[in-house]
Amino acid sequence: MEIKTLSLLDFRNYREQEITFCPGINVIYGNNAQGKTNLLEAVYLFSHGKSPRAKTDAEMIRFGEKFFRLSLSFSDRNRSHTAQIQVTAEGKKSIKVNNVAIGRLSQLMRYLNVVMFSPQDLEIVKGSPSVRRRFLDEAISQLYPGYLSALSEYHKALSQKNSLLKMLRQAHVSQDAVLSVWNEQLAVSGSQIVRYRQEFLSDMAKAASEFHAEISKEKLKIDYTPSIDCGIIEKEAQEIFLSRLEANQAREIEAGAAQIGIQRDDFKISVSEKEARLFASQGQQRTAVLSLKLAQTEYVHRIREEYPVLLLDDIMSELDIHRREYLSERIQKKQVLLTSTDTDLKESTGTTKLFRIDKGRLVE
Numbered sequence: 001m002e003i004k005t006l007s008l009l010d011f012r013n014y015r016e017q018e019i020t021f022c023p024g025i026n027v028i029y030g031n032n033a034q035g036k037t038n039l040l041e042a043v044y045l046f047s048h049g050k051s052p053r054a055k056t057d058a059e060m061i062r063f064g065e066k067f068f069r070l071s072l073s074f075s076d077r078n079r080s081h082t083a084q085i086q087v088t089a090e091g092k093k094s095i096k097v098n099n100v101a102i103g104r105l106s107q108l109m110r111y112l113n114v115v116m117f118s119p120q121d122l123e124i125v126k127g128s129p130s131v132r133r134r135f136l137d138e139a140i141s142q143l144y145p146g147y148l149s150a151l152s153e154y155h156k157a158l159s160q161k162n163s164l165l166k167m168l169r170q171a172h173v174s175q176d177a178v179l180s181v182w183n184e185q186l187a188v189s190g191s192q193i194v195r196y197r198q199e200f201l202s203d204m205a206k207a208a209s210e211f212h213a214e215i216s217k218e219k220l221k222i223d224y225t226p227s228i229d230c231g232i233i234e235k236e237a238q239e240i241f242l243s244r245l246e247a248n249q250a251r252e253i254e255a256g257a258a259q260i261g262i263q264r265d266d267f268k269i270s271v272s273e274k275e276a277r278l279f280a281s282q283g284q285q286r287t288a289v290l291s292l293k294l295a296q297t298e299y300v301h302r303i304r305e306e307y308p309v310l311l312l313d314d315i316m317s318e319l320d321i322h323r324r325e326y327l328s329e330r331i332q333k334k335q336v337l338l339t340s341t342d343t344d345l346k347e348s349t350g351t352t353k354l355f356r357i358d359k360g361r362l363v364e
Helices: 036-048 119-126 129-143 145-171 176-216 234-247 249-255 282-304 321-330
Strands: 002-011 014-020 025-029 067-075 080-088 093-097 114-117 220-225 266-271 309-313 336-340 352-358 361-363
Touching (some): 002 036, 036 129, 036 309, 036 336, 119 129, 129 266, 129 282, 145 249, 176 220, 176 282, 234 249, 266 282
Parallel strands (some): 025 336, 025 352, 309 336
Antiparallel strands (some): 002 067, 067 080, 220 266
């Protein structure tokens, strides 16, 4: 998978800019707060339809302007593509791929795959379960449109169920029949989500453990901890999921909110038999995340039969020389967009194309 050109109009601190990337390693360098990360964010939008850091689409519009527009040309192993994203100050978003309007995110995600690695990804190890669930959702949704659809259906049903539970708690009445309708819908989509997560993490755990052993010689272990462990056989999984929901119904009515389900899932990362969130040093945490991201890259390659575009946001400065050299070796023969405050990476990554950014402009 390869990005050819990216055009930006009134996006973040860019007035108007077009950048042509090389198939290998692209080093985007300059001082802090010049707009380097904004370029990675723009590319990420074409893969996920949303920003990895903005709370709303409109906040990415250049100050004082009414909209932003991004255009991207890229290719996969089958053909070349063009894509365009426009967002207005009112929050209206339009997306086109090959001049065809895209109505759902699941349609967009089938085209461009990226894996992004930034210093904030340490939160996958040391942060709350919601951060790890977001990592799972974004990683799996890129590859399986059915997962994103199931996730959307689940959260719609969960919202309706929580509204009903709150009402029942306040009214001190029981409406088991109505709750059963929502529980049945949650069991269908929830059991599908659990299976996707189980299979993804099972594959990821093995690869991440191998990468980790190469970097540090320590043992990395990843364990999925679903709120409802319902197995992987579809019919049985739905039945188990539903029975667990029904068994907790009285407790949920008393609490006025759902107490179990995929919204409570987590996965535990351990280094040398100790939970990394609690006991790992910052260096160990960085190594765990690096291993996880490299494993994700290989997983995408196995499913899509081509490597994703790697977006590395100022990550080399966070790594010691050993881990920097290891990552540099692993990203060879892949397209990489890498931000940095210097050009030290020119020697460590081989052939590169350099882009200096100054105040939202590409400086030749």
